[in-house]
Amino acid sequence: MKWAVVLLGLVALSECITKVPLIKGKSMRQALMEKGLLEEFLQKYPSDPAAKYSLYSSASNLPMYNYMDIEYVAVISIGTPPQSFKVLPDTGSANLWVPSIYCNSYACSNHQKFNPGQSSTFRSLNTPVSIAYGTGSMTGFLGYDTVNIGSIIDTNQMFGLSETEPGSFLYYSPFDGIMGLAYPSISASQSTPVFDNMMNEGLVPQDLFSIYLTRGGAQGSVVTFGGFDSAYYTGQINWIPVTRQGYWQISIQNVMVNGQVVACAQGCQGIVDSGTSLIAGPQSDITIIQQQIGATMTSNSQYSINCQNMGNMPEVVFTINGIQYTLPPSAYVRQLNGACSSGFQSMNLGGLWILGDVFIREYFAIFDRGNNMVGLAQAI
Structure with a gap:
């Protein structure tokens, strides 16, 4: 929702979020090893990336709470002993940050604040950091x-401690901070992103992560670090x-409605962004889609x-790399309290489109840093 219009009336979710369990089970690799079938499987599927990635046992699932299909929030902890925070896993930014006890902004008044004095493992860099989002x-x-x-x-993770959070947007958000999962080139103050540190420290079996988003406020949303689940x-x-x-930027060939190209006619660039609620694009294109x-x-x-x-x-259809990705009305119409609204939003980002949660709910997304691909x- 960081790019979207602020929705007033957001409520605190700490009771709901902290009760989400960690999900981790026996991997395919482990099961095949126990049955003596691993070598045969690898010989049969030597070049199938889906088969390869699904084998690894140390992929880690981070559950997310679905807040009204607007935002997806996870719980992590920082420090020794651990201090818990609700964060927004965000493929559209690259910094991890949480509020600190030094923040007196209105937005910090109803969120958890990190106290470095209570962590025996904290080390300050005294390096300033400033991050601006579409909102907040x-x-x-x-x-x-x-x-x-x-x-x-992750015993050596760089993160930001906020001292100011201007405005009211972050006050109403159900998360304390943001966990950026984009490339380090867009990280503020050259801070090492969480997933880069996982790769550098050998904490994941494969240099990729995946995101599954539930619909209708249902539980079960998850980020999987180091693999994906079929x-x-x-x-x-x-x-x-x-x-x-x-960003996780890809080429879009066109956008169609009723078999006719209505937007992105000459091709365009888009980003797959778990931190944005809607699908956003240039005003002229989005206006046509709204009319359609x-x-x-x-x-x-x-x-x-x-x-x-x-x-x-x-249906609204995005053609990406020769494949048509169809969004039915049930995907792009937002229903809340008996009212319906469009899941498309105009935004001036230099022609860039944002494929936010409206899109990811329909299409399970894999972010492959090892091969610089989106699945x-x-x-x-």
């Missing part, structure tokens, strides 16, 4: 400490080259939809 920002300084993410214990998708994984190693799906602008510049029309609304498959 922070300033503070960098430090090192032990960070627990799922079953992974239980979260159906059909084939399609691998798409990353075109620029900053029958969305009308309201007095607060939002696009509303008549819920009774959903059965007659068209997409139909989510269950």
